[in-house]
Amino acid sequence: xxxxxxxxxxxxxxxxxxxxxxxxxxxxxxxxxxxxxxxxxxxxxxxxxxxxxxxxxxxxxxxxxxxxxxxxxxxxxxxxxxxxxxxxxxxxxxxxxxxxxxxxxxxxxxxxxxxxxxxxxxxxxxxxxxxxxxxxxxxxxxxxxxxxxxxxxxxxxxxxxxxxxxxxxxxxxxxxxxxxxxxxxxxxxxxxxxxxxxxxxxxxxxxxxxxxxxxxxxxxxxxxxxxxxxxxxxxxxxxxxxxxxxxxxxxxxxxxxxxxxxxxxxxxxx
Amino acid sequence: xxxxxxxxxxxxxxxxxxxxxxxxxxxxxxxxxxxxxxxxxxxxxxxxxxxxxxxxxxxxxxxxxxxxxxxxxxxxxxxxxxxxxxxxxxxxxxxxxxxxxxxxxxxxxxxxxxxxxxxxxxxxxxxxxxxxxxxxxxxxxxxxxxxxxxxxxxxxxxxxxxxxxxxxxxxxxxxxxxxxxxxxxxxxxxxxxxxxxxxxxxxxxxxxxxxxxxxxxxxxxxxxxxxxxxxxxxxxxxxxxxxxxxxx
Numbered sequence: 001x002x003x004x005x006x007x008x009x010x011x012x013x014x015x016x017x018x019x020x021x022x023x024x025x026x027x028x029x030x031x032x033x034x035x036x037x038x039x040x041x042x043x044x045x046x047x048x049x050x051x052x053x054x055x056x057x058x059x060x061x062x063x064x065x066x067x068x069x070x071x072x073x074x075x076x077x078x079x080x081x082x083x084x085x086x087x088x089x090x091x092x093x094x095x096x097x098x099x100x101x102x103x104x105x106x107x108x109x110x111x112x113x114x115x116x117x118x119x120x121x122x123x124x125x126x127x128x129x130x131x132x133x134x135x136x137x138x139x140x141x142x143x144x145x146x147x148x149x150x151x152x153x154x155x156x157x158x159x160x161x162x163x164x165x166x167x168x169x170x171x172x173x174x175x176x177x178x179x180x181x182x183x184x185x186x187x188x189x190x191x192x193x194x195x196x197x198x199x200x201x202x203x204x205x206x207x208x209x210x211x212x213x214x215x216x217x218x219x220x221x222x223x224x225x226x227x228x229x230x231x232x233x234x235x236x237x238x239x240x241x242x243x244x245x246x247x248x249x250x251x252x253x254x255x256x257x258x259x260x261x262x263x264x265x266x267x268x269x270x
Numbered sequence: 271x272x273x274x275x276x277x278x279x280x281x282x283x284x285x286x287x288x289x290x291x292x293x294x295x296x297x298x299x300x301x302x303x304x305x306x307x308x309x310x311x312x313x314x315x316x317x318x319x320x321x322x323x324x325x326x327x328x329x330x331x332x333x334x335x336x337x338x339x340x341x342x343x344x345x346x347x348x349x350x351x352x353x354x355x356x357x358x359x360x361x362x363x364x365x366x367x368x369x370x371x372x373x374x375x376x377x378x379x380x381x382x383x384x385x386x387x388x389x390x391x392x393x394x395x396x397x398x399x400x401x402x403x404x405x406x407x408x409x410x411x412x413x414x415x416x417x418x419x420x421x422x423x424x425x426x427x428x429x430x431x432x433x434x435x436x437x438x439x440x441x442x443x444x445x446x447x448x449x450x451x452x453x454x455x456x457x458x459x460x461x462x463x464x465x466x467x468x469x470x471x472x473x474x475x476x477x478x479x480x481x482x483x484x485x486x487x488x489x490x491x492x493x494x495x496x497x498x499x500x501x502x503x504x505x506x507x508x509x510x511x512x513x514x515x516x517x518x
Contacts, residue, residue, distance in 0.1 A: 168324050169361035169420075173375035173427060174351030183374060187365050 044236060051238040055230060059239075062219065063226035064246055066136060070208045070222060073140045075201050078147030085152035086159060087181070100152065107149035113210055116142040120214040136220040139211040147204055154196045158189035195261045202251050202258075223247065273336055274299045275431055275462055276321060281330035283316055290316045292486040294330070298431070303463040305473035305494075308483035309509055314466045317483070318433050321464065322353045335430065351379050354424030354432040358439050360416040362408040368395070368419055369404050372426050380427065387426075394422040398452050414445030418452055431462035438469060470513060474498050482506045 088100035107115065119142035124130050131138045162185050170180035190197075209224035216225050223243040230239035276298040283291040290313045298304050306314045319325040321332060323339050323346055332339050339349050363371050372391035376382045382390070395401050398418040408416055417437060424432060434453065438446040450472050457463055457476050467473060473480050473494055480497040482490040482505075490497050490506045501507050 163359075163361075165357055165359050165361040166363065169355075169357060169363070170375070171347075172322055172324065172350055172353070172355035173423070174347045174349075174379040175375055176347055179378045183378065184363055188363075191365065 046237050046241045048234070048236050048238040051230070051234040051236060052242060054234070055239060055242055059223070059226060059230075059242060059246070063221055063223045063243070066220060067205065067208050067222040068250070070136060070140050070143075070211065071201070071205045074143045074147055074204050074208070077140065077144040078151055078204075079197075081144060081148035082151035082155055083186075085148060086155035089152065089156055090159065104149045104152055107146050108153075110146075112143065112146045112207060113213060115146050116210055116214055118142070119145070134220055135211070135214055135216045136222075139208065139214060143204065143207055143210070146207075147200065151197065151200055154193050154200065155189065158193035159185060161192050162188045195258045198254060198258045198261065202254050205247065205250055205254075273333075275335050276464065277331075277333040278317070278321070279331045279333075281317070281320060281332065282328045283313070283320060283325060284328045290486050291320070291327075294486075294488060296481070296488060296491075298462060298464055300462055301460045302478045303457045303461075303465065303476055304479045304481060305477040306464065306466045306481045306483060307468070307470070307473060307509075308489075309512075312483040313486040314483045315435055318435050318464060318466050321433060322350050322355055324355075347379065351375075351427050352430045354421075354427060354429035356417070356420050356424055356432065356434045356437045358436040360408075360413070360420045360440070362416055362420055362423070364408050367405055367407050368400070368411075371408065371419060372423050375423075376426055390426050391422075394425045395419070397425065397455075398422045399448075412445060413441045414448045417441065417449045421449075421452055421456075425456075431464070432456065434463065434465040434467065436466050436468065438467070468513070470498060470510075470517075482509065484509065 085100045085103060088096040089104070091097055091100075116139060119131060120135065120138040131141050133140065166184055166188065167180055170184040171177070175184070208222050211222050212225045212228060216222070221229065223246060227239040227243040231237060274297040276296075278294055278296040281291050281294040281296075282289065292313075294313075294317055296317070306317065308314045316325055320327050321334070323332075327340055330340070334349055334353065337344060337349060339346060363374070366374065369388065369391055372394060373382075373384070373387035376387040376390060377384065392401065392404065395404055398421055400415060400418055400422070403411060403415060403419070408419070411419065421432075421437075437453070438449050441449065446469070450469065453463070453465070453472070454476050465472075465477070475494075477494050479492065480494045481488055482497055482501070482503075484505050489503050490501060496502075497506065498510065501510060
């Protein structure tokens, strides 16, 4: 019955005029691109094979490696700081709470770039000492300070998402507050916040490109700085294409994983 | 005979402006089973939760085996380990399997070895009839099974007394019996028990004493036959009539 009425209607009515218009626009755009784009120029500037060949293997062995190392270190240091801040923010002792709140508001309110420049240039000028690890180390510390502020709020939300009865059950068995937090509350909180933390990790991968502004030695270049240097050298934009692909190779599987985790989490809760 | 293990004197509890407990004097003798009944908002759960200081009393004293638990100097963790508590919502630890639910506090609080904790856990699980569920996670158990595991978890600490906070109120009707059976066995074995409940049958058959609370005070306190069968106060009669009507 339904099938016959459908067949009886003319095809343009079935598709709908609005959809039809959108298809027409799409076809026009594609045709314009095909006829007017200068493919040779595009290829020379974004997909120059010779430049690509010259970038390897350094783009992997130096740049991608540094990006990954910097991200992992930043995430690890930031996570530890964030856990400390989250626990301080829930402390019964006022000054701890105030410090944590102040810290979180400060570093979430500032552009990450300001913090990075402050750590790399401001601190050495002010106190006459450098953060170890060279520019890469300074970048990692600077970005950790920022990441900690964001992750602290995530962890705090995770802790608060664990039902109050869990703490009560642990305490009623005689467990101390610290033991209950470490063995009962935090394991559940972290399970809840794995997706947002993975998101934070993806953001950090991209944020390490900010290291570009504090300058680096040839051996400590990460992907963005590496591409920028190579562009000057090669006088075309191909290096950007290459590192863009490399960034996506790292970030896309992770965001796909976040989606999977979120789906399984919502299934688990039901 | 030594002093009663649970002694509550002139207990007051405020939530903000609201006075939830208005001067409670209350004792439970060793081996005694006391059921606390009353309408919701009567303060019965708050009283129970004050006994192991999950709620901080506003004033008054609570002696557990002679020790004042409201004393800031008291080692509250040691005292709580002696007081088993069972919650309306079970509150099993969902990230741990049944065995680890039963052993974690034994290891962290009593300092038992893994072997000893595992042995005690297995014995307590057998007591509640769930030996075959030792490796399951709580989410895979029925409500009744979860509550029995929660009782076993409390028993693992070798408590001197058990507090039950509406242990069957969150259960489907057909699962209430298995939990009450476990509690009845515990009572028969001589456990000191304080049970906040709406199960009048359990209160009548198992309790040594029934306490009726309303409006933050104890209205009536006596043997089940008297409080449930021949209540002296109008408020008790009204409550029992309402419960009987609801059960019809």
